[in-house]
Amino acid sequence: MTGTATLHRRPAKPPAGHGPPSPGRTPGEGRMAALLLSPTLLVLALVIAYPLISAIHQSLYRAQSGLDADGYVTEGEAFVGLANYADLLAGESGQRFLNAFGNTTFFTVTTVLLETILGLALALAMNRAFKGRSFLRASILVPWAVPTAVSGLLWRWIFQSDGIANSLLGSEILWTAEGTASKLAVIIAEVWKTAPFIGLLVLAGMQIIPGEVYEAAKIDGAGWWRQLGSITLPLVKPTLLVAVLFRMLDALRMFDLPFVLIGPGKESVETLSMLAWDESNQLRYGSASAFAVVLFLYVAAVAIVFVKVLGADVTGARQLGAKRKARAADTTEKTGATR
Template sequence: MADTKVSTEASVVRPGGDPGGREGRPSVPAVRRHGGRRATAGSGRMAALLVSPTLLVLTVVVLYPTIMALRESLYGPKGLDPDTGFISSTEPFVGLQNYADVFGAAGERFWNAFWNTTFFTVVTVGLETVIGVSMALIMHKAFRGRALIRAGILIPWAVPTAVSGLLWRWIFNSDGIANTLIGHQILWTTEGFHARVAVIIAEVWKTAPFVGLLVLAGLQVIGQEVYEAARLDGAGSSRQFWHITLPLVKPALLVAVLFRCLDALRMFDLPYVLIGAQKTSVETLSMLAQNEASNVRFGPAAAYSVLLFLYVLLIALGFVRLLGADLVGDAGAGRGRRRRMVVSRRREVTT
């Protein structure tokens, strides 16, 4: 009687009168399957509820201004109405004329700002990457006074950009510290290549610690046993850096470079405070858009802002594809492992 009861409870009669299915295996009760579906749907609703405030904020502060900028870029500045001869009280609709002017004679200033923005981004991010990695390696070493060194390295990043611009404007003054050290009188805060050098030095000084901080976080997760094994195999410091440190810290480094590229492409406050507005050698796209808006030319200013937005978006998409390749691969590997675990558990149940 006891054996018969156990065997009866262990088997589930499926539709068609086949106990245990075609191979006599116990089937999963339908209640359990429906319960799993309800749990998944409930967790999905909870996730949507938790994310909805963030989506609402992004809609208000990102999506709506972007749509309004696109709309404003289709209108021209106020001027004389050719029909009445009076100043028009509304902005005329010009369609894509503001974008077409970029590729005409009126676009010379735009392309100058575009190349300045690209130049600052490439040079500053490159220098910040090298200096930031060096800072991270120094902060990662175990020595006396390491906490003081870390605090000193991170101080420039904590200084507000406007304050940093005023500080470096004082340093690059005609009778400032920079000219005193080099022994020459250079007008750093005027037009010319030296103005670009001043912006680059000030920007790298301020934001290189940010790269170092993110790289330091990546260095913290590398186990010391990896370096010990490399030393036992005869690898020197340089080989350990190129074959162990740099590959393992690559994800954190790429994220740091991504953030710095997006920030450098929107550079405005540092050259504006340090050098000034309407300086051809250092004018960026953000400075150009602000100058057009301050002159009540909202249509061209919006068009420049939209083009800058598209430029930043393309760079961001490129980095996301670069970073997302490993993430997709890890997710696929994780799904494969989970699928194999489920199959093995099913086999254990059936045997």
């Protein structure tokens, strides 16, 4: 007795690169995206890449004057290689650089730490439901909306010798002179202005936390502190890291507030940006460019540490990737259920 067997063969997979395009994507979409982004990339190249390359090139030269073969005075720029960078660690220029570097780091760490604590407290206060919450949110925006130069003038009036600060303290502290008092004045003014920035970003992160999570925690007997440590802080960590990163990058470039509040040439508050400005104001463009390049590398190093080590999701790529994985898993589940 013979029978006929029927063979079921799966269709062969198309070779890589010749399959149908992924859902929602056309073959020319990449070229169109590049074409649409080209104006933005061109502007970024003009305002970021060109000034950076120009600063690096300028830092390799130094203005020099001398006598030519005929005895005439000549002035110009001579190539000195890395001499401007070597001067950052020696002599009077090295002392000013190390002092400015220390001031920049001190102001960044101190102000960002205080702003993070105060901003988190403001976010927790604004996130609670109470009468007048809208007024509180609007009033917190006021310091952030005030221009930095205007804020510096306002605090200079407060910290002058016969100002409000000394009247309240009953003392005669010279806030705008050299010394620790000037550092404290800059820290107070900076924290007052920029703490609302962190508070508003953290508040935005708190708004997307489902209320059911807190309800479940209350049912399990978790108090306010337990909810803060186990729910609120872990869930707002990505937003908080991005806010702290932005503030650190901004604080590292601090210039206008101490410049207006205390004034230029003050050793106790001179930052790297102020030092580069002073060098360029003295027509020493080579050393000024060297200071600017070192500041750029400092800012880049901090950004890399936050993004690579601490996991700050600045572009939202991780969140987008997680959503795509969840969507793909959901699609696979539905496909398997229909089979």
